[in-house]
Amino acid sequence: MYYLDSKDADGNIVKVEVTKEIYDLFIDETPKEEEHFRNQKRRRLTFMDMDLLHTDRTLEDDYFIREDMGKLFDTINACTPIQRERFLLHFLYGLTYTQIGEMSGCSYVTVHRSVQKVLKKIEKVFEKGGKN
Numbered sequence: 362m363y364y365l366d367s368k369d370a371d372g373n374i375v376k377v378e379v380t381k382e383i384y385d386l387f388i389d390e391t392p393k394e395e396e397h398f399r400n401q402k403r404r405r406l407t408f409m410d411m412d413l414l415h416t417d418r419t420l421e422d423d424y425f426i427r428e429d430m431g432k433l434f435d436t437i438n439a440c441t442p443i444q445r446e447r448f449l450l451h452f453l454y455g456l457t458y459t460q461i462g463e464m465s466g467c468s469y470v471t472v473h474r475s476v477q478k479v480l481k482k483i484e485k486v487f488e489k490g491g492k493n
Contacts, residue, residue: 367453369434371427379446382464429487436486439477447472448479 364376386423395426437445447465450456451472453480454463465472 364475367449369430371430375434377446377449378442380465382466383446383450433483436483437479440482444475444479447475451476 362378363381365379366374367377369375388476399430437448440448442486447461450461450464458469458476462469470471
């Protein structure tokens with residue numbers, strides 16, 4: 362298996378297991394695509410950082426945000442490797458369902474259903490306020 366590095370909400374690097382095709386896509390990017398990707402990621406991180414620096418929040422708010430982020434990551438990590446990969450490619454890296462389907466040799470509908478299953482699991486955890 363192949364792994365890509367990503368950062369979680371706390372800025373810790375986590376390894377995400379991906380197929381060879383997905384790995385090759387991210388490793389073999391042309392310099393222009395790589396720069397575009399880095400710029401997109403930087404914009405997302407800047408937005409997230411600005412949100413994290415919001416001064417109207419209390420320490421208690423920050424605690425609950427971190428707790429929720431932990432539940433989110435636990436739920437995503439509990440999914441199947443394929444579900445997790447498709448979910449992260451869509452929401453973390455901004456790929457469309459069509460792009461993910463082309464990379465993994467499946468249809469738009471298959472990718473959509475896979476991502477929706479992860480979203481339903483996340484919704485279930487946060488509706489109950491409990492564990493996945």
